[in-house]
Amino acid sequence: MSGQRVVVIGGGVIGLSIAYHLAEAGGDVTLLERGTLGSGASRATADVVRSYFAGNPVSSALAVRSLDAYRAFPARPGMDLPLRQVGYLVLFTEPGQVSAFEADLPAQHAAGVDVGLIEAEEARKLNPLVGDVPLLAAAYSPDAYISDTTAIVTAYARAAEREGAALRTGCAVTAIDPEAGRVRTAEGEIAADAIVCAAGAWSASLVRCAGVDLPLTEPIEQELLTTDPLPPTTPDIPVTLHAGSGLLVRLRGDRLLIGMGYPGPDREAWRREVADRLAEVYPSLAATRLHTAVTGLRDASPDRTAFIGHRPGPPAFLYATGFSGHGLCNAPAAGELVRDLYLGRDPGMDVTSLAVSPRRRG
Known part of the structure; x- marks a missing residue:
């Protein structure tokens, strides 16, 4: 994906994980955050990373994969985390x-x-x-494990920048036009080969612009x-x-x-x-x-399981939202899955259960 420009909307732990994984894979990544990094749902966590989510084996599978990644942080991306x-x-x-x-x-x-x-x-x-x-x-x-969400946000931000990603804070997205590959902000438009919505509680209107009907509940x-x-x-x-x-x-x-x-x-x-x-x-x-x-503020889905999926392009549109309080525990896996969906790689798990579907609309 060398040279392909990807815009990630949302600078919480999910968006930063996605930005890091896409930049590591060779993408020209720009992340847009309306406030400061980690200022949404990522600042209202108990700093706990765990693998067991009762009655929700899909979230548990994401968490197991993510916990493996957190344990491996000293090797990749090469930073220590409190665990x-x-x-x-x-x-x-x-x-x-x-x-x-x-x-x-x-x-x-x-x-x-x-x-x-x-x-x-x-x-x-x-x-x-x-x-x-x-x-x-x-x-x-x-x-x-007891960890530190701020430390995780900072680690992903530094890792993403080290891989060449540009992180722009105080830059709210006002609209997206996935058909034309354009992201509108108060500071102007940005062209993109792919747009990723990881805006948490602010995702609903953006995914509708892309013609994706996610049954997100009110923040x-x-x-x-x-x-x-x-x-x-x-x-x-x-x-x-x-x-x-x-x-x-x-x-x-x-x-x-x-x-x-x-x-x-x-x-x-x-x-x-x-x-x-x-x-x-x-x-x-x-x-x-x-x-x-x-x-x-937290984003939420009806079944308390994240929505992760994509609409193939070009330009491509991908989404990772609705984590319902599981975001910190799911973030590394979310970044890996969005990267693999965009690149057409085998994600290593059945992602159809995470995409929007009639069943998940309830």
């Missing part, structure tokens, strides 16, 4: 949750995920903060909370999800980082609900105060 292995624990308090896990397990193993069912006693040993909830069993996957505002400093005797724990409520916690320094779904219009009511669930599952933390840690 502290902590494991991922899912607490089951209802029989139906256990049954659903067991039904999903063969597909997860086929996707390459290391996950299994453990007894309640073992789960409490892994996370001693869990209180006297009616714990039946738990899922445990050792392949979960969702994510909020993560944090506690006051915890006692120095607080044990290290896995990233832990309470399946019944969606309460997700992990240690970040001397505090707990907390997520639980999305705030919705009544943010105060949501925060009270988070506090109630935290006190229920972790009673020793019932008196701790909660504070906003970070907020940001």
Whole structure:
């Protein structure tokens, strides 16, 4: 693809991974970001990379492939990343949750995920903060790491620039004309042999310009909370999800980082609900105060699985969006798949399940 000009729209971790992989393959890559790099969904993550996504073996397969790439970062693209292995624990308090896990397990193993069912006693040993909830069993996957999203964004940006990509920030895309291979910005038009939409929450209108009907939901505002400093005797724990409520916690320094779904219009009511669930599952933390840690807009798909696909050219149009909070865990694989789709290479996995289809429109 030497000499072919590719414009990537979106400077989050997905867009930067794509820019790096295309530039490494010889493309003349320009990335356009409306704000600063990593200023969208990439700034509202829990800094966790993991491979197990319950009930979603497609996302799990992308995450397994991506985790391999993160581990190999010192060799390619040649940069160190913080990766502290902590494991991922899912607490089951209802029989139906256990049954659903067991039904999903063969597909997860086929996707390459290391996950299994453990007894309640073992789960409490892994996370001693869990209180006297009616714990039946738990899922445990050792392949979960605390990383640093900003470090990953920076690493991909530097790697992409080293391969010759141009990264333009503060440059919002106003429209695209894939038929003519033109990308319009407030600063003028850019000609392209291929256009890649990786604009996250701002993708919907751009993919419509290309005649691709992706059933993206409205952008969702994510909020993560944090506690006051915890006692120095607080044990290290896995990233832990309470399946019944969606309460997700992990240690970040001397505090707990907390997520639980999305705030919705009544943010105060949501925060009270988070506090109630935290006190229920972790009673020793019932008196701790909660504070906003970070907020940001997320793209979302109806089935919480990314849309990755292409419309062959020339000029070509490709898309990678709708990651539904899985972007950090899926980014390396997304970059590889977009590169392979554009170059006509074997992507090494069935990408038809990621493209838009009548089934995925629901």
